[in-house]
Amino acid sequence: MTIIAEFSIEYLQCLDKNANLVGDLPSFAKDNAQLINLYELMVLNRTFDTKAINLQRTGKMGTYASTLGQEAVFVGIGHAMKKTDVLVPYYRDYGALLQRGATMKQILQYWGGDERGSDYEECREDFPLCVPIATQFLHATGVATAMKYRKQKRAVVATGGEGASSEGDFYEALNVAGQWQLPVVFVINNNQWAISVARQSQTGCQTIAQKAIAGGMPGIQVDGNDVIAMRDCVNQALQAARTGKGPTLIEAVTYRLCDHTTADDASRYVPKEDLDKAWQEEPIKRLQTYLETEKLWDKNKEDALIKQCQQQVSQAVEDYLNIEPQAVSAMFDYMYETLPKSLQQQRGLADL
Numbered sequence: 001m002t003i004i005a006e007f008s009i010e011y012l013q014c015l016d017k018n019a020n021l022v023g024d025l026p027s028f029a030k031d032n033a034q035l036i037n038l039y040e041l042m043v044l045n046r047t048f049d050t051k052a053i054n055l056q057r058t059g060k061m062g063t064y065a066s067t068l069g070q071e072a073v074f075v076g077i078g079h080a081m082k083k084t085d086v087l088v089p090y091y092r093d094y095g096a097l098l099q100r101g102a103t104m105k106q107i108l109q110y111w112g113g114d115e116r117g118s119d120y121e122e123c124r125e126d127f128p129l130c131v132p133i134a135t136q137f138l139h140a141t142g143v144a145t146a147m148k149y150r151k152q153k154r155a156v157v158a159t160g161g162e163g164a165s166s167e168g169d170f171y172e173a174l175n176v177a178g179q180w181q182l183p184v185v186f187v188i189n190n191n192q193w194a195i196s197v198a199r200q201s202q203t204g205c206q207t208i209a210q211k212a213i214a215g216g217m218p219g220i221q222v223d224g225n226d227v228i229a230m231r232d233c234v235n236q237a238l239q240a241a242r243t244g245k246g247p248t249l250i251e252a253v254t255y256r257l258c259d260h261t262t263a264d265d266a267s268r269y270v271p272k273e274d275l276d277k278a279w280q281e282e283p284i285k286r287l288q289t290y291l292e293t294e295k296l297w298d299k300n301k302e303d304a305l306i307k308q309c310q311q312q313v314s315q316a317v318e319d320y321l322n323i324e325p326q327a328v329s330a331m332f333d334y335m336y337e338t339l340p341k342s343l344q345q346q347r348g349l350a351d352l
Contacts, residue, residue, distance in 0.1 A: 009209045012233050013223040017281040019289035026232040032296055038079060038227050039291060040305060042071040042284050045095040047309040048104055051317060052111065056262045060321065061112045065091045069225075069257030072283035073189050075099070076230030076252075077157055080238055086147075087126040088140040088158040090133075092189065096157075100126055104316035105323075114326060115334050134164040137173035137186060144182035144247075155183040155241035157234070162251075163194025165211060166202050174215030174249065183241035185234065186212075186249045189224065191256035196269045212249035224252030225283040257282060 013022050014029070028034050049068055055061040067074060074095030081087065087100055094107055101122025109117030110129060118128035130136040140158030147154045164170055165188050177184050188208050192199045205211060212219025218240075222233040230252060237248035255278035259266045291297035332339055332347040339347060 007210070007213050009207050009219055009221055011221045011223075012229045013226055014228040014232065015223075015226045015286055015290055017225070017286070019286045019293065021290070026228065026235075028231070028235070029228045032294075035228070035287070035291060036296060038075060038231065039284070039287050039297070040309075041075045041079070041095065041099065042227060042287070043305055044309045044312065045071045045075060045098070046284060047306070048094065048098075048107075048313050048316070051313045052108060053258075053262060055108065055317065056111075061108060063261050063263045064111045065261045066258035067092045067094060069278065069282050070189055070191055070254050071095055072227035072230050072287075073187070073224045073252045073254055074159075076227050077159065077187060077234050079231045080234040081157060082154075082238075083123075084152075084154045085238065086140075086143050086154070086156045087123070088136045088143065088156060089127065089129055090136060090160045090164065090189075091129045091131050092161075093129065093159055096159075097123070097126070097129075102126070104313060105319040108316065108320040109323060112320065114323065115330075116326070134160055134167035134169040134173075136160065137164070137170050140184050140186075141173050141176050141180075141182055144177065144184040144241075145180065147183050148180070153242045155185060155238045157185045157187060157238070159187045159189060161194060162188055162190040162192070162199055162208050163197065163202060164188070165208050166194070171211075171214070174212065174217070174247075177247040178216030181244070181246035183244075184247045185237040185241055186247065187234065188249070188251045190251050190253050191224075192254075193256050193260065193266070193270065195260045195264065196266075198269075207251060209249060209251035215247070215249070217247045217249060219249045219251070221251045221253060224254030225281050225286060227283055227287055254283070255281070 014025060016022050045067060049066050052064050053066060056064045070092060074093050078096030078099030087096055089097065102120045106117040106120060120126060127139060137158050140156045144156045190208050194202055207221050209219035209221040220233055223229050233250055237250060240248060257278060288297060329347050332343060
C-alpha cells in the first residue's frame with residue numbers, strides 16, 4: 001500500500017481557559033486599545049442579548065436566537081473584516097453585524113417580525129440573518145464568484161452552526177469554493193448543539209474543520225472562547241482570500257450557554273455538569289481576567305462600561321418599541337418584484 005495524501009488540522013489558541021497567554025500575541029493584540037475594544041464589544045453584545053430575551057419573554061418581540069457564550073466568535077469575525085468585505089450571516093451574528101453598521105433597533109425589528117429590520121442602513125451589501133439551515137453558504141459562493149470575476153480584492157464571510165455542516169448545501173458550497181478558488185471564508189460556530197442534537201451524534205468526523213479537506217482548502221480549528229485567537233484566525237483567512245489564495249474553513253469551538261432559541265428548553269437535554277464546566281471557560285470572563293492581570297482593567301472601568309452598554313441598549317429598545325407597525329398588506333411586498341395577478345386582489349383586500 002502506498003500513501004498518496006496526508007492531512008492535518010491546526011488548532012489556534014492565544015488565551016487558554018484560565019486566561020493564561022499561550023505563545024506570542026498576534027500583532028494587533030499588542031495594541032491594548034484593540035484588546036479593550038474587543039472586550040467592550042462582547043459586553044455590549046451580551047447586554048443586548050439579555051434584553052432581547054426579556055423582550056421576547058414579555059411578549060414584545062417574537063422568537064429570538066441568543067448568542068450567550070458565543071460572543072467571541074461573532075465579535076472576532078466583525079473585528080477582522082473590512083468594510084469592503086461582505087458578511088453572509090446565519091441567525092446569531094449580532095456581534096459582527098453591529099460592527100458592520102447594522103443597528104440594535106434593526107435586529108430587534110427583524111425578530112419582531114418586521115422585514116424592514118433587514119434593510120441595513122450602512123452595510124448595504126451584507127446579507128440579512130438567515131434562518132434556513134446552510135442555504136447561506138451557497139449564496140456566499142455566488143457573491144465570491146462575482147468578486148473573483150471582477151478581480152476585486154474583497155472577500156466574503158459566511159457563518160453557520162455545526163449542525164449546518166451536516167447539510168448538503170454546505171458541502172456543495174465547499175466543493176465549488178475549492179474548485180474555483182473563491183475568496184470566501186466559511187466559519188462554523190461549533191457550539192456543540194444543533195438544537196437538541198449533540199455534536200457527537202451529528203458526524204463521524206473528529207473535527208468539523210477536517211471537512212475542508214474534501215473541498216480542497218485549508219481547515220483550521222480555533223478556540224471560539226478566545227476572541228484574540230478568533231480575530232487573528234479570521235483575519236489571516238480573509239487576507240488569503242483577498243489576495244487570490246482561495247477559501248478557508250474555520251471551526252470555532254465554543255459552547256451554547258443558552259437555549260437554541262427562546263422557543264427551546266435546553267435543560268431537557270443539556271447535561272448540567274457540561275453546562276457548569278462551559279461557564280468556567282466562557283469568553284467574556286476569560287478576556288476580562290487577562291486584562292485585569294495586565295493592569296488594563298478594573299472595577300471602575302467595568303461599572304462604567306456596564307452603565308454605558310445598558311444606556312445604549314435601552315435607547316435601542318425605546319426606538320424599536322416606537323416603530324410604527326406596517327400595514328397588513330406589507331406581507332405581499334417582500335416576496336415578488338412584481339406581484340402576480342393572483343395575489344393583487346388579495347393585497348387590495350388587505351388594504352381595506
